[in-house]
Amino acid sequence: MISAAAMVFGRAEAPPFRLPGSHFAAALAFLLLGGAGLTAAAPDLAAGSFLSPRVTGTTHLFTLGWITTSIMGALYQLLPVALDRSVRWPRVARVTLWIHAPGLLAFVGGLVAPRPGFTIVGASLLAAGLLAFAANLGATLKRAPRRDLTWWALAIAAAYLVLTVLIGWALAANLRWPYMGAARVVALTTHLHIALVGWVMLVVVGVAHRLLPMFLLSHGAGERPARWSVGLLATGTFLLFALHHAPWPWVRRLPALLLLAGAAAFLLQARTFYATRRRPSVDVPMRLAAAALCVIGAASVLGAFLAAAGSARPGLATAYVASLVLGISLFVAAHYYKIVPFLVWMHRFGPVVGKRPVPKVAELYSASWARIAATLLTVGVVMLVLAVAVGSAAAARIGAVSFLAGGLVEAAQMALLSRRRPT
């Protein structure tokens, strides 16, 4: 049945607040767990032990807990706007979170405990939830009336999410029933890059070229670099998957080159949006997003250096992964200050517009506290990455504590503003 609103506005209808809201609440909880995990794993990170259970568990709290859960919630809200299509199966969308989130907790708990049985059960639940989400996203994309850059980025990202899940489940099964031997490290590296670049970065590029102009008022800046970025990241990720066992080192460096070029194109696109903005001042969320882009740029350079050097440098490799994961995490954190207040305003204050005075979206939270959160998060990430690169456990822990404190302030602000209602 098509509702009256859907008939008026076309076939796309914004979801009820509780769908993105429940995802954002769960994601913020995972952000705090991830921050606590960073604090606990700081010595392992500084030692370059990227295969340690604490580091692996914390990485998944960020990638699947904070980043992916946030992407899910944001896409449920964005798809009707960007693609003129509501999510295909709303009931599946509501259920996947309750499979995915407990699965992640069981998976991480099993890793850290260590309880391989928990790990494989958790990984299976995670896989079920993520595959259901990917199927729902694919079905929604299939019904979209036009295929623009956002459509292509999301479609390719959904395919890479499926690949990420399959390799991830195989790696989890290897913990319970070891069969990979020395190939585990290569499989892990491939899994990590398909997840971070093929899934997350493609979504970020595909969505950011819509959101950044909206938040900066830089419409019409052109999207050619974003097109290049999607093409290069998608091709680079595919070659990384196809060539990861190639016997010639120069062949294995080709994907790294493409991924670096793709990241550079994305950063160029973002810089263009900032440079052509009509807003005279950049607000706190967009400053945090800019800081995040700088961290992602630094991660790209570090990754290129590691690929060119071709040697195993655990400290630098750990710093590279940390900077990429935390850079993307900062970018997501920045957008919470735009998306969550907007949703609260639209659902709570929108209905009384014209009947009584309402605040502006940015007035729903304290800019001063947002500045404190952004500073703590950014300082924490920079300090942590530098500490990991030079091998200082104490400095890594201080950076992790700063990040966790920033996450607490942001989560508290989101909790408070989600309770705001018209007086």
Next chain:
Amino acid sequence: MSGDTTRVGAPSASPAPVTREDVRRALRGVIDPEVGVDIVTLGLVYDVEVDGGTVTVTFTLTTPGCPLRSVMDRAVSATLYALPGVDHVNANLVWEPRWHPGMMENDAWRQR
């Protein structure tokens, strides 16, 4: 999309006829909640027509498919019905021509 509504229980006395300037001045009270600037200064109001007590406003939003469309439509209607002499409002939300920041008035940020 057209928000075509008629005031219920409109007063029978005839106040001074509303003008296009009155309408544009009133619409400066409708704020884009995300940008924080009114819709006239943002250049979102494309056209205003006044025919006796009937006002027709053609406007757009900064982003096609913006979920605020119903809210802004209601804000425009409510604001115009508050004007004396207005008893019918047509709020036409259009997506063409597509809005761009070059349509903003030069002093757009002074009011923030």
